[in-house]
Amino acid sequence: MQRVGVFVCWCGTNIAGTVDVVAVAEALKSEPGVVFSANYQYMCSQAGQDMIKEAIKEHKLTGIVVCSCSPRMHEATFRKTAAAAGLNPYMVEIANIREQCSWVHKDMLTGTEKAIILGKAAIAKVNLNAPLTPGESPVTKRALVIGGGIAGIQTALDIADAGFPVDIVEKKPTIGGKMAQLDKTFPTLDCAACILTPKMVDVAQHDKIRIFSYSEVTEVNGFVGNFDVTIKKNARYVKEDVCTGCGACVEKCPMKRIPNEFNLGMDNRPAIYIPFAQAVPKVATIDPNACNMLKNGKCGVCSKVCAAGAIDYTQKDEYINEKYGAIVVATGFNPISMDKFDEYAYNQSKDVITSLEFERLTNAAGPSAGKLLRPSDGKHPHTIVFVQCVGSRCESCAEKGKEYCSKICCMYTAKHAMLTRDKYPDTEVYVFYIDVRTPGKNFDEFYRRAVEEYGVKYVKGMVGKVVPEGDKLKVQASDLIANKQLHIDADLVVLAAAIEPDKSARPLATMLTASMDTNDFFTEAHPKLRPVESPTAGVFLSGACQGPKDIPETVSQAGAAASKVIGLLAKDKLTGNPCVANSNELMCNGCSSCANVCPYGAITYEDKEFRMPDRTTKVRRVAVVNPAVCQGCGACTVTCPSGAMDLKGFANLQIMAEVDAICK
Amino acid sequence: MHNNKYLQEEIIRISGVNPSKCMRCGKCSATCPAYDEMEYHPHQFVNMVESGDIEPLLNSESLYKCLSCFACIDRCPRGVQPAKVVEAVRLTAIRKKGANRMTADAVPAMVDEDTPQQLLVSAFRKYTK
Known part of the structure; x- marks a missing residue:
């Protein structure tokens, strides 16, 4: 029999206002096992905790029940208190008589009655508690960063600077991500490449960082501190360590008419290519779908002109296995497809473009060498219409757009409009907006400058339709403030397309058992207090994979994720949660139900020898729980048809005892 | 207001x-x-x-x-x-009461050979109770 101590907290008037705490302490005194019962104004205060410690020693308590607030609030506090007095911390039970009792009841009588019942249930449970000891697991001191955009780059640099080795896996031939495609950055108008490329070089030169470009993660096993990851290095048909990036092959390749994805298809590249001048690694890649040598075995020009002898048409995909202690997801975003927005004629006219395409058009390294020219006829546009919120804040058309605000469009549109007016003052620039959202340092000032100093015409209202007619785009739009319908003959229409998580995020989340929201953004462990951690231990989030973000925000989140990773990798051992599932192998019939429902992949099966009553040996398939991976959610315990699965600290027997105590 | x-x-x-x-x-x-x-x-x-x-x-x-x-x-x-x-x-x-936008009596005056029947049907749907 346990020797139980009961401690009833007033929480000032929070509990004592609607619960007669003295009566509760008195009523619980006569429960089975209870040898001590007290009440106090603030149990969590130092004096309250001292009272618990003294009682544990004086009355030789083997278990305690604290009737107070939610266990999410102070369970850890009281467990520490118990441990300080020499009691196993898992011999502490909390009866929540605040959030689930005093705060929801107005009447003292009912409140008190319910508090007594909740106390009885906790006592019934603690009588069946057993001391638990958390397990320990080692930590592999290496981090994996998935995605090599600015988020991944910053996270990798910060982790590596703390002395831990980092691998970056990037599916494109170069790191740099979306930021490498941008022209200028708001609100300071720094050139994106000028601030990004030095960081890319830092990554390449860092002795703690390895870059797996043109690669993807194909399998993730293991758990926090001990991830086992398979990385597929796609064949680029060029020996990475031999290629000098001289570009002779790119120049001589006869297959020159492949749409250039770096310039969003607005110009062409050869079948062998280096995405842009400052690519890291600066190594050529052969596009196997375009290369004549790989498709038909005819050509071989690149191999002939390569002085370094780096071309290898026989290269195969390579699989690399590596262990990691932590994984950072930095898979980023893409603009959504404009195919379904027929009203804006994106697919009908080359002169209706997305903002990212506009970014390439104004970039000195872009298809028009930085001159703003219409894609259709190469003429200078005189009237430009920018349309905001294309597909953002779009609730009715889930198959078309996204319900959320994409956050970055207001600012980059202001930037585009301002830069256009600055470089080409003879251009008329309209921006159609629903709301202009500029919360950020120097953001609103920037937007106002576009209006007041650069004369950008901001119109409150949306564009209803764009109709190509001759070499003009007929734009029909609302001006809600003037209560007018506007008809503008535009030369260029720029759509601020909503952004969405990269398509690789969803399969990756499945591999990592990391949760996502309905928009495929990774979910954080707590929206306010743990914004860079996934609920899955050891998985961290960096950048736009968690939600739309601009560069400054991405960089700060990347640093935050890095600091969390460093905190994890700095530990030699990890202490687990002892409240994990365990299987009674004598009852387990090996049906796999538990393994199928386990969201963390913590359950495996093994064939085990059992000694039978007739002294023979029989091999049976039984479930085994990896306590380091198990999060104690209990899904397996309710699934198990034979009742073999149980949760330590929350055993079926304990739960039933609680129910019995409530119903008594 | x-x-x-x-x-x-x-x-x-x-x-x-x-x-x-x-x-x-x-x-x-x-x-x-x-x-x-x-x-x-x-x-x-x-x-x-x-x-x-x-x-x-x-x-x-x-x-x-x-x-x-x-x-x-x-x-x-x-x-x-x-x-x-x-x-x-x-x-x-x-x-x-009496707020119909169009009466049946007024229709013949509006119709010519080019008026599709569909137009009349939808006009009745739209303008009368």
Whole structure:
């Protein structure tokens, strides 16, 4: 029999206002096992905790029940208190008589009655508690960063600077991500490449960082501190360590008419290519779908002109296995497809473009060498219409757009409009907006400058339709403030397309058992207090994979994720949660139900020898729980048809005892 | 501003539209081909119904200018369906005694050989109770 101590907290008037705490302490005194019962104004205060410690020693308590607030609030506090007095911390039970009792009841009588019942249930449970000891697991001191955009780059640099080795896996031939495609950055108008490329070089030169470009993660096993990851290095048909990036092959390749994805298809590249001048690694890649040598075995020009002898048409995909202690997801975003927005004629006219395409058009390294020219006829546009919120804040058309605000469009549109007016003052620039959202340092000032100093015409209202007619785009739009319908003959229409998580995020989340929201953004462990951690231990989030973000925000989140990773990798051992599932192998019939429902992949099966009553040996398939991976959610315990699965600290027997105590 | 709660609720009920979903983007009015004919534009219908300012709409010629082309319904990003609001206000207007917009007697004078039958059918649907 346990020797139980009961401690009833007033929480000032929070509990004592609607619960007669003295009566509760008195009523619980006569429960089975209870040898001590007290009440106090603030149990969590130092004096309250001292009272618990003294009682544990004086009355030789083997278990305690604290009737107070939610266990999410102070369970850890009281467990520490118990441990300080020499009691196993898992011999502490909390009866929540605040959030689930005093705060929801107005009447003292009912409140008190319910508090007594909740106390009885906790006592019934603690009588069946057993001391638990958390397990320990080692930590592999290496981090994996998935995605090599600015988020991944910053996270990798910060982790590596703390002395831990980092691998970056990037599916494109170069790191740099979306930021490498941008022209200028708001609100300071720094050139994106000028601030990004030095960081890319830092990554390449860092002795703690390895870059797996043109690669993807194909399998993730293991758990926090001990991830086992398979990385597929796609064949680029060029020996990475031999290629000098001289570009002779790119120049001589006869297959020159492949749409250039770096310039969003607005110009062409050869079948062998280096995405842009400052690519890291600066190594050529052969596009196997375009290369004549790989498709038909005819050509071989690149191999002939390569002085370094780096071309290898026989290269195969390579699989690399590596262990990691932590994984950072930095898979980023893409603009959504404009195919379904027929009203804006994106697919009908080359002169209706997305903002990212506009970014390439104004970039000195872009298809028009930085001159703003219409894609259709190469003429200078005189009237430009920018349309905001294309597909953002779009609730009715889930198959078309996204319900959320994409956050970055207001600012980059202001930037585009301002830069256009600055470089080409003879251009008329309209921006159609629903709301202009500029919360950020120097953001609103920037937007106002576009209006007041650069004369950008901001119109409150949306564009209803764009109709190509001759070499003009007929734009029909609302001006809600003037209560007018506007008809503008535009030369260029720029759509601020909503952004969405990269398509690789969803399969990756499945591999990592990391949760996502309905928009495929990774979910954080707590929206306010743990914004860079996934609920899955050891998985961290960096950048736009968690939600739309601009560069400054991405960089700060990347640093935050890095600091969390460093905190994890700095530990030699990890202490687990002892409240994990365990299987009674004598009852387990090996049906796999538990393994199928386990969201963390913590359950495996093994064939085990059992000694039978007739002294023979029989091999049976039984479930085994990896306590380091198990999060104690209990899904397996309710699934198990034979009742073999149980949760330590929350055993079926304990739960039933609680129910019995409530119903008594 | 006159707030007619009864009519407001009636129009919301008939149309099945929740006007508070409107985020004031104006895409309905931007897309409307009959805009110039209308005194009150599609976004105003939604906003005025939301604020209960129904009387001016009931007495406005705008009710009969809406082509029911449903472009606003197709393009509204919030699924508000402005054309259904216009229709509900129109029904509220013509359901009053003697408020039919068109009588059968007046039809022969309007018809010529080029008038499709479909036009007459939909006109009766739209202008009479």
